[in-house]
Amino acid sequence: MEAKRCIVHIDLDSFFVSVERKFNPDLIGKPVLIGGSADRGVVASCSYEARKFGIHSAMPMKQAMKLCPHATIIRGSHGRYSEASREVTQIIHDSVPLYQKTSIDEFYIDLTGMDRFHDCYQLATDLRQRIIRETGLPISFGMASCKTVAKMATNAAKPNGQLLIEHGKEKEFMAPLSIRKIPMLGEKTCQKLYQFGIEKIGDLQRVELKFLETVFGKHGRYIWERANGIDESEIVPHSDRKSISTENTFEADVNDAKTLETVLVSMTEELAYKLRKENKVASCLAIKIRFANFETHTVQEKIALTAAEHILIPGIKNLLKKAWNGHRPIRLIGVKLSNLCPGSYQINLFEDNEERIKLYQAMDKINFKFGDKTVCRAAGMAIGTRNFNPFLKD
Structure with a gap:
């Protein structure tokens, strides 16, 4: 048993x-x-x-x-x-x-x-x-x-x-509560349920699964299960992953500052997006540079916990200035965010305004739904994915 x-x-x-x-x-x-x-x-x-x-x-x-x-x-x-x-x-x-x-x-x-x-x-x-x-x-x-x-x-x-x-009392506990109390039930879903006169979780518990699947598709089963206290999701052990990184090797050595910055912006956006998707923030950023003669340098700096690229990108550009004199051709460039810990990126936007937070939320919502890099900064658009980048090897 x-x-x-x-x-x-x-x-x-x-x-x-x-x-x-x-x-x-x-x-x-x-x-x-x-x-x-x-x-x-x-x-x-x-x-x-x-x-x-x-x-x-x-x-x-x-x-x-x-x-x-x-x-x-x-x-x-x-x-x-x-x-x-x-x-x-x-x-x-x-x-x-x-x-x-x-x-x-x-x-x-x-x-x-x-x-x-x-x-x-x-x-x-x-x-x-x-x-x-x-x-x-x-x-x-x-x-x-x-x-x-x-x-x-x-x-x-x-x-x-x-x-x-107690076991067996889940439905009884939930029944008098508002449907809004169900975790991860969005505003649009709640509004649709209200149209059918479903306001309390108890109302939802009396609805047939087939009806919810007809109205909400696959999401209907999720709604029905949660309303009835059914949730088989496991406890995922605490992750000790402390860093996230990406790097690109150029097909031909590059010594153009604008090209390097465009690549860095794109890579930093990609990592920041992944951090937000995993609900993590970083407190250290670094860049890695490998010159034409394979000599490799890494420069890093501590930052306030964040997953927001408008904070990370200026820091990365500053590290590029420290690590590169503007003349030596570069063969490989990489970005690394480390000292990761769980946390919502919104908590790190104390200096931000409402518009910027809404922008991040909108960008992430579209990217989560349609795939990475669906929307990004203009500076990173030239990069997109590796397959379409004239500067990068596959």
Whole structure:
């Protein structure tokens, strides 16, 4: 007989705000906004006190300040958040056999089979208390038979709480909740369901699978399964991959700065896109240059955590100036992003405005759907794919 699955979802509450409050306790109990400038920035994170005014992440800062004029705005500190995330990750790593880190502040843990030796809910409770005690950060968790229900349980337990959904009680727990509470159910899908009078998950549970497949195609089965608490997706072990790179060998040696920059822009875009697709950010960038005589040089520099090419591209161009005198012909050039860690690229755009974030979201949405490099910067269009690049070998 197959063991009943026991999945724990852990989420650090208002993570950025909580970290800032550790360094400045005066912020406790007050509406706090983390993000860019009050004029054109966006909200990267906000406290629960701010959420009561209708503020949410990705909202334009100007709009948030209209809703809550007395809120405190903080630019945010990449280093502090990365360090706090590392502390929590280490505690989880030392405490459980199998876990998955899905973002800078979110984890899934698989305790399946451990009920033969432990009370799994007590084990999760002890882990939560240890994290709170050792890091000083508030944290919530949900426990259930699958990732979807565990995540929904965490959201119901927030802030700073915990909730167990017993096996067999998944549908009962979900039924009264809004269909919007189902993870990964998009706005368009919800609007379509509303047209059929389906607003609560309980309504969705009573709908025939065939009907959903007729309306939504293959996605219909996903909707039906999630609404009924069915989610077979596995916990993917925490990845230790620390770098991502690409390089190109020229068919003929190149000493034209414009050509080299065009290639670098294209490669950097490609890597940044892959980082965002994998929900990762980098804190070190490097270029590799091999001259005509096969002499090879690598130059690198530390940067704030990011996966945004408008930050990476100027850095890469600057490294090219450091590594190349503008005269020696180049045989090979490469780009490497390293010191990777999980995290949404939006959290690193504290200096950004709403338009730029929307641009990234739109570009990624099209590229995810139709393939890499469907849309890119004009500077990178000359490169496209290897097959169409006159400068590169296949």
